[in-house]
Amino acid sequence: MTTTTSTAESATAVDKASAGIGERQYHIGVAPGEVSTVALLPGDPFRVPMIAEFLTDVRTVAHQREHLTMTGDYKGRRITATSTGMGCPSAAIAVEELVRVGVTSFIRVGSSAGLQAGIAPGDLLVSEGSLRNDGTTAAYAMTGYPAVPDLAITAELARTARELTEGTQAKVHTGISVSDDAFYAETPEWISTLHELGVTNVEMEASAIFVVARLRGVRAGMICSTSSNLYDGTSLYSGVKEALKEGWMRSIEAALETAVRLEL
Numbered sequence: 432m433t434t435t436t437s438t439a440e441s442a443t444a445v446d447k448a449s450a451g452i453g454e455r456q457y458h459i460g461v462a463p464g465e466v467s468t469v470a471l472l473p474g475d476p477f478r479v480p481m482i483a484e485f486l487t488d489v490r491t492v493a494h495q496r497e498h499l500t501m502t503g504d505y506k507g508r509r510i511t512a513t514s515t516g517m518g519c520p521s522a523a524i525a526v527e528e529l530v531r532v533g534v535t536s537f538i539r540v541g542s543s544a545g546l547q548a549g550i551a552p553g554d555l556l557v558s559e560g561s562l563r564n565d566g567t568t569a570a571y572a573m574t575g576y577p578a579v580p581d582l583a584i585t586a587e588l589a590r591t592a593r594e595l596t597e598g599t600q601a602k603v604h605t606g607i608s609v610s611d612d613a614f615y616a617e618t619p620e621w622i623s624t625l626h627e628l629g630v631t632n633v634e635m636e637a638s639a640i641f642v643v644a645r646l647r648g649v650r651a652g653m654i655c656s657t658s659s660n661l662y663d664g665t666s667l668y669s670g671v672k673e674a675l676k677e678g679w680m681r682s683i684e685a686a687l688e689t690a691v692r693l694e695l
Contacts, residue, residue, distance in 0.1 A: 546662050
C-alpha cells in the first residue's frame with residue numbers, strides 16, 4: 432500500500448533566526464568583511480554622507496531601500512555607518528543583518544524631540560533607556576522586558592558630548608526616551624502624559640535597537656540632536672534646521688570619539 436504525505440506535513444518552516452548568517456544580507460546588501468565591528472545608525476540615508484565627512488578612505492558598501500552603508504576610518508579605527516530608515520521595523524532589520532555580518536556595537540545618531548522644559552533645538556540627548564511604545568519589540572519580548580542601552584557606551588557618549596559642547600550654547604540632556612510608531616498620532620494629551628512621567632525625549636527607533644542588541648548579545652547606545660520641543664511648542668516647522676544640523680554634527684563626533692575611546 433502506498434502512503435502519500437501532504438505538502439503541509441512534509442514542509443519545513445524557515446528559521447529566520449539562522450537564515451542568512453555569514454552571507455550578503457537581503458535588505459541592507461552588505462556581506463562579512465565589508466563593515467566594521469561598530470556601526471553608527473542614522474535614520475536618514477542622507478545623513479550617512481555627513482558621517483563620512485569625518486572619515487578617511489571612505490567607500491560606499493551598499494545602498495538598498497532605505498539602507499545606505501559607508502565604511503571608512505576615524506583616528507585609526509574602522510567605522511561603518513548604515514541608515515536604518517524611519518521606525519522600529521526597519522531599524523530592527525538593519526541591526527539584525529549588521530550583527531550577522533560582524534557588527535558588535537551600535538550607536539544611533541539621529542533626531543529627537545524634547546519633552547521637558549529647557550531642551551532646545553540643537554541640544555544633545557543621550558538615552559538611558561527607552562519606553563517601548565512600538566509594535567516591533569512586542570514581537571521580540573514580553574511587555575515588561577526593558578529597552579536599555581549599554582552602560583559603558585551611554586556613559587561615554589554623555590561624557591564626550593559634554594566635552595564637545597563646553598563653551599557653546601548647546602546643552603546635554605540624559606534620561607529616559609520613548610520610541611513611538613506614529614509620528615502624527617502624538618496628541619497633546621500623549622505629549623503631556625510623557626512629560627508628566629519625566630520622559631526626556633521622543634524618537635522612533637531606539638527601543639528596537641536596544642532590544643534587538645540585547646537579545647543578540649551585542650552593545651548599543653543612542654545620542655540624538657534635538658529637533659524641536661513638543662512640550663513648549665517649538666515645532667519642526669519653526670525654522671530650527673540650522674541648530675538641528677549643528678547638533679547632528681556634534682552627535683556624530685561624540686559617537687565617533689566614543690567608538691575610539693572604548694575600542695568598539
